[in-house]
Amino acid sequence: MSLKPVTPAFVDTLxxxxxxxxxxEITPNYLEEPRGRWAGQAGxxxxxxxxxDVAKVIGLAHEASVPVIPYGGGTGLVGGQIVSDGPAPVLxxxxxxxxxxxxxxxxxxxxxxxxxxxSDVHDAALEADRLYPLSIAAKGSARIGGLxxxxxxxxxxxxxxxxxxxxLGIEAVLPDGQIYHGLKxxxxxxxxxxxxxxxxxxxxxxxxxxxxxxxxxxxPAGEGTALMVVDNPQAALxxxxxxxxxxxxxxxxxxLIHKAGLDxxxxxxxxxxxxxxxxxxxxxxxxxxxxxxLDPAEALETLFGEALEAGLVSDGxxxxxxxQRHEFWEVREQIPEANRLIGSISSHDISLPMSAxxxxxxxxxxxxxxxxEFRINCFGxxxxxxxxxxxxxxxxxxxxxxxxxxxxxxxxxxxxVHEMEGSVSAEHGIGRLKVEDLERxxxxxxxxxxxxxxxxxxxxxIMNPGAVLRGR
Amino acid sequence: MSLKPVTPAFVDTLxxxxxxxxxxEITPNYLEEPRGRWAGQAGxxxxxxxxxDVAKVIGLAHEASVPVIPYGGGTGLVGGQIVSDGPAPVLxxxxxxxxxxxxxxxxxxxxxxxxxxxSDVHDAALEADRLYPLSIAAKGSARIGGLxxxxxxxxxxxxxxxxxxxxLGIEAVLPDGQIYHGLKxxxxxxxxxxxxxxxxxxxxxxxxxxxxxxxxxxxPAGEGTALMVVDNPQAALxxxxxxxxxxxxxxxxxxLIHKAGLDxxxxxxxxxxxxxxxxxxxxxxxxxxxxxxLDPAEALETLFGEALEAGLVSDGxxxxxxxQRHEFWEVREQIPEANRLIGSISSHDISLPMSAxxxxxxxxxxxxxxxxEFRINCFGxxxxxxxxxxxxxxxxxxxxxxxxxxxxxxxxxxxxVHEMEGSVSAEHGIGRLKVEDLERxxxxxxxxxxxxxxxxxxxxxIMNPGAVLRGR
Numbered sequence: 001m002s003l004k005p006v007t008p009a010f011v012d013t014l015x016x017x018x019x020x021x022x023x024x025e026i027t028p029n030y031l032e033e034p035r036g037r038w039a040g041q042a043g044x045x046x047x048x049x050x051x052x053d054v055a056k057v058i059g060l061a062h063e064a065s066v067p068v069i070p071y072g073g074g075t076g077l078v079g080g081q082i083v084s085d086g087p088a089p090v091l092x093x094x095x096x097x098x099x100x101x102x103x104x105x106x107x108x109x110x111x112x113x114x115x116x117x118x119s120d121v122h123d124a125a126l127e128a129d130r131l132y133p134l135s136i137a138a139k140g141s142a143r144i145g146g147l148x149x150x151x152x153x154x155x156x157x158x159x160x161x162x163x164x165x166x167x168l169g170i171e172a173v174l175p176d177g178q179i180y181h182g183l184k185x186x187x188x189x190x191x192x193x194x195x196x197x198x199x200x201x202x203x204x205x206x207x208x209x210x211x212x213x214x215x216x217x218x219x220p221a222g223e224g225t226a227l228m229v230v231d232n233p234q235a236a237l238x239x240x241x242x243x244x245x246x247x248x249x250x251x252x253x254x255x256l257i258h259k260a261g262l263d264x265x266x267x268x269x270x271x272x273x274x275x276x277x278x279x280x281x282x283x284x285x286x287x288x289x290x291x292x293x294l295d296p297a298e299a300l301e302t303l304f305g306e307a308l309e310a311g312l313v314s315d316g317x318x319x320x321x322x323x324q325r326h327e328f329w330e331v332r333e334q335i336p337e338a339n340r341l342i343g344s345i346s347s348h349d350i351s352l353p354m355s356a357x358x359x360x361x362x363x364x365x366x367x368x369x370x371x372x373e374f375r376i377n378c379f380g381x382x383x384x385x386x387x388x389x390x391x392x393x394x395x396x397x398x399x400x401x402x403x404x405x406x407x408x409x410x411x412x413x414x415x416x417v418h419e420m421e422g423s424v425s426a427e428h429g430i431g432r433l434k435v436e437d438l439e440r441x442x443x444x445x446x447x448x449x450x451x452x453x454x455x456x457x458x459x460x461x462i463m464n465p466g467a468v469l470r471g472r
Numbered sequence: 473m474s475l476k477p478v479t480p481a482f483v484d485t486l487x488x489x490x491x492x493x494x495x496x497e498i499t500p501n502y503l504e505e506p507r508g509r510w511a512g513q514a515g516x517x518x519x520x521x522x523x524x525d526v527a528k529v530i531g532l533a534h535e536a537s538v539p540v541i542p543y544g545g546g547t548g549l550v551g552g553q554i555v556s557d558g559p560a561p562v563l564x565x566x567x568x569x570x571x572x573x574x575x576x577x578x579x580x581x582x583x584x585x586x587x588x589x590x591s592d593v594h595d596a597a598l599e600a601d602r603l604y605p606l607s608i609a610a611k612g613s614a615r616i617g618g619l620x621x622x623x624x625x626x627x628x629x630x631x632x633x634x635x636x637x638x639x640l641g642i643e644a645v646l647p648d649g650q651i652y653h654g655l656k657x658x659x660x661x662x663x664x665x666x667x668x669x670x671x672x673x674x675x676x677x678x679x680x681x682x683x684x685x686x687x688x689x690x691x692p693a694g695e696g697t698a699l700m701v702v703d704n705p706q707a708a709l710x711x712x713x714x715x716x717x718x719x720x721x722x723x724x725x726x727x728l729i730h731k732a733g734l735d736x737x738x739x740x741x742x743x744x745x746x747x748x749x750x751x752x753x754x755x756x757x758x759x760x761x762x763x764x765x766l767d768p769a770e771a772l773e774t775l776f777g778e779a780l781e782a783g784l785v786s787d788g789x790x791x792x793x794x795x796q797r798h799e800f801w802e803v804r805e806q807i808p809e810a811n812r813l814i815g816s817i818s819s820h821d822i823s824l825p826m827s828a829x830x831x832x833x834x835x836x837x838x839x840x841x842x843x844x845e846f847r848i849n850c851f852g853x854x855x856x857x858x859x860x861x862x863x864x865x866x867x868x869x870x871x872x873x874x875x876x877x878x879x880x881x882x883x884x885x886x887x888x889v890h891e892m893e894g895s896v897s898a899e900h901g902i903g904r905l906k907v908e909d910l911e912r913x914x915x916x917x918x919x920x921x922x923x924x925x926x927x928x929x930x931x932x933x934i935m936n937p938g939a940v941l942r943g944r
Contacts, residue, residue: 106713107826107857153660162660164669165637178917185825187856188625188634189895190673191902192910192940193922197636197669201662218716241578244690248763249721291720293766353657354579384659385579423661430663438664445650449929450665456928457921468664 003465004065005087006043014046014090017056021096022048030091033082034075038432042069043088049096051171051179051210058208058462059177061090067465068092070204072146073117075138077349078431080150080203080467089465094145097210103128108216109168109185114145114209121214130216133160133252137336145209151201153427155253155287155332158383160217162427164200169213172199175206175458183213198453203429204464206457220250220289224296225325228304228316229280234358235312236284236382242312243286246303250294253287254383255332261379264338265331272334273327275317284382285332335379339390343399345374346409348389350417351426357385360420364389367412371405386426389413414441430468438468475937476537477559478515486518486562489528493568494520502563505554506547510904514541515560521568523643523651523682530680530934531649533562539937540564542676544618545589547610549821550903552622552675552939561937566617569682575600580688581640581657586617586681593686602688605632605724609808617681623673625899627725627759627804630855632689634899636672641685644671647678647930655685670925675901676936678929692722692761696768697797700776700788701752706830707784708756708854714784715758718775722766725759726855727804733851736810737803744806745799747789756854757804807851811862815871817846818881820861822889823898829857832892836861839884843877858898861885886913902940910940 014023024045031040043066048054061068067089071081083089094115101111105128112121118139125132136142136154146152148170152163160166169184182196199207230236236256243251262279265272276283286303290296300318307313319325339347352360361378368374373394380387391409393402414424418441430438439447454461454469486495496517503512515538520526533540539561543553555561566587573583577600584593590611597604608614608626618624620642624635632638641656654668671679702708708728715723734751737744748755758775762768772790779785791797811819824832833850840846845866852859863881865874886896890913902910911919926933926941 104825104827106709109825151662157659161637164666165633174917174921178920180917180921181915182918184893184895186823186895186898187629188823188853188858188898190623190899191895191897192914192918193678193925194636194669194673195918195921197666201666206665218720220720237578246764248690248692248761250763289720291722291762291766292718293771294763299765351658351660353576353581355576381660386660421656423656423658423663425663426658426660427662442664443653445646445652446654446664446667448650449646449652449667452928453665453925456924
């Protein structure tokens with residue numbers, strides 16, 4: 001059976017089935033994605049405000065073999081939210097389902113609808129004196145449903161885990177229109193296969209997440225942030241080990257930053273305050289959240305002293321107040337924007353076994369240099385083994401001059417990552433951008449199991465066709 | 473297609489295919505389970521010492537439509553490792569695959585084969601100054617493969633998560649004999665559907681886990697344990713909140729114990745030292761592991777003082793040394809053995825939303841009392857919302873007198889749990905014991921997705937037939 005486009009008759013059926021307000025105008029925001037690599041299309045945009053209506057939409061699409069593209073905040077970086085060819089789909093936006101259904105501070109849990117915006121979820125948790133620790137740069141637009149569907153990562157994974165580990169249960173509509181009621185607030189539940197974790201990270205290809213029960217964390221009694229200059233990535237890893245010896249789980253984020261990031265900031269965002277008088281080659285941002293009885297600034301001071309003595313760090317600064325903490329984080333968080341302004345040829349969201357990272361960082365530039373002269377900005381979540389390894393044109397040249405090399409650059413980087421037992425998709429997902437990479441590097445048994453599961457749950461293939469797995 | 477028994481010809485093929493030593497004698501240990509509710513059967517017992525041979529066994533069974541029962545340490549409490557009817561199966565034991573393939577302390581990771589015994593894994597981690605936090609009473613016999621297949625829980629879930637969260641990757645043989653090479657040591661990997669978490673907790677019905685990449689934790693700088701007497705379960709929950717306000721993630725275990733447990737210990741294991749001169753109605757065991765700069769005994773002292781002032785606790789004792797810590801834990805850990813010696817009519821491994829626990833504990837006895845006079849021992853992992861809620865005959869009576877009521881007692885308890893949005897299988901799994909419960913209480917969409925996945929990955933139904941899902 002092949003997929004059919006949305007027809008005027010299908011739109012009429014939706015109109016007749018759904019209440020006023022559920023059908024939206026097809027505006028450009030639904031058809032664009034942040035990197036501008038694809039232009040989307042949609043036969044109709046629907047935004048139901050309850051799960052029963054979502055189930056009706058998917059049930060009708062299932063009957064009519066019409067594709068459905070789930071749409072969250074539109075911030076995905078791999079094209080999972082955009083379909084540019086094939087039959088015109090139903091674009092199913094969760095934007096009207098953004099209620100916080102309940103907060104349970106004594107359970108460290110919270111139930112929210114899929115359309116809730118991440119920063120609103122943060123605020124609601126804070127109001128209950130709790131933390132929802134998932135945090136990414138796009139927190140002002142990204143929605144919970146999309147964050148779960150892509151198993152988003154971000155800066156606090158080291159301590160609190162990915163979106164998957166921060167989710168206790170989900171409500172979802174399966175590809176045949178059945179509603180899965182799995183919104184449990186339980187820490188232990190071994191009653192049957194783990195459908196939740198299968199839908200999380202499936203990027204909307206196995207169903208649509210409509211609500212989630214999220215895991216909250218107690219707020220640390222005190223927080224602190226430091227920047228420390230390290231000689232090289234190996235020293236950064238040793239510093240991380242030392243930090244965890246000192247503070248255990250208290251280390252919330254550990255970000256590696258290369259001089260290129262500071263250069264790019266100076267070049268494109270000169271208003272961002274440069275932290276060091278002389279730009280270091282490598283430095284790390286360490287964020288800690290500690291229990292009562294410990295002073296974060298003091299603990300970071302002690303760590304710095306010991307690291308200095310061990311020859312791991314050569315310079316550093318510890319935030320003395322919230323303004324400084326914010327300034328330190330601003331440096332880290334504006335690097336993606338600086339990258340965007342410079343214009344990368346190819347960006348890579350990769351992960352490696354932690355101990356392989358120094359060798360990767362030492363080796364990769366030689367491989368890339370064989371293709372031409374480029375600048376590399378390597379930064380990211382060292383504590384998770386997750387690097388954003390981005391390749392830029394030499395100064396004075398533009399990305400447009402080198403786009404013909406994009407695939408070769410990507411291939412070189414991904415080949416090396418694969419050889420070193422890493423992943424070519426650490427936290428952004430597969431979307432449409434990395435379907436071929438998954439086929440090339442994925443384990444054959446994994447891929448065949450994925451295809452079998454997809455065919456079993458979505459025999460017509462209506463859910464986000466072309467994402468993750470190639471359409472049939 | 474229906475399943476076929478192991479035949480002499482099939483055994484001959486195994487003999488011809490596998491090296492010397494892979495076929496084992498069918499000894500009673502493979503056919504018994506701890507609660508003595510089922511007697512098992514096996515047409516042949518094989519114990520390959522490498523994954524390729526496991527794949528050959530499953531490939532042959534797949535071709536011949538012969539059932540395969542994966543066998544770990546045999547400690548499961550729901551009959552997942554025992555098949556007592558149907559065609560005689562291959563019993564596939566992982567006992568010869570127990571290598572620790574590698575330890576990566578700087579990555580907090582460790583790769584072990586499925587037959588590794590939990591306490592050996594603990595020891596290997598400790599030797600590398602790391603912690604593998606999963607801990608259950610059967611740690612001396614339980615094997616990693618079984619622990620993962622059942623997504624085991626235990627006493628440290630509160631802080632470190634279940635077996636699932638403590639696993640970074642797996643190697644497994646799928647029902648068609650393909651080897652899934654997924655032994656990654658990555659903290660972030662969003663390359664495709666989460667097959668790992670689907671196999672974890674599937675109790676061998678979707679394949680056999682042959683090795684795993686485990687997540688380790690840094691060892692806390694200092695550990696401490698306290699027993700505190702609380703008025704009631706609600707006070708225990710408030711004490712848990714207070715403990716987490718004080719110590720954040722530092723609270724590693726929070727166990728609720730009822731007087732019945734102490735009574736049973738006094739009755740059956742008089743050598744166990746009773747902690748209190750006068751037995752309290754309810755008390756908790758709190759275990760903490762804290763970062764440098766904090767003294768666990770002091771922190772527990774402070775907590776106790778504040779809790780006393782708030783009226784949450786009335787008595788308590790803080791372990792002053794490792795011997796005392798061990799004694800406190802001994803009380804908790806011997807309760808299951810005391811239960812066994814008393815002989816329960818029906819045992820329930822349930823979980824509830826944390827805030828529903830006080831109401832459940834207050835309400836359940838009335839429901840049960842309608843069926844007759846019983847003793848209840850309610851204890852467990854309060855920090856995870858997981859209770860072991862076990863029902864015993866009145867003093868002087870024996871379980872044999874009441875076994876006719878077993879199903880009714882179970883029904884009353886499980887109905888109430890379900891009504892309160894809990895799970896009737898918190899940490900032990902479904903096995904063969906709870907197949908009907910899963911059908912009764914499971915979400916219909918969840919069940920239909922499970923059946924579709926099972927049929928897709930194991931169309932002949934050879935893998936652990938009758939466990940989790942009813943055989944066809």
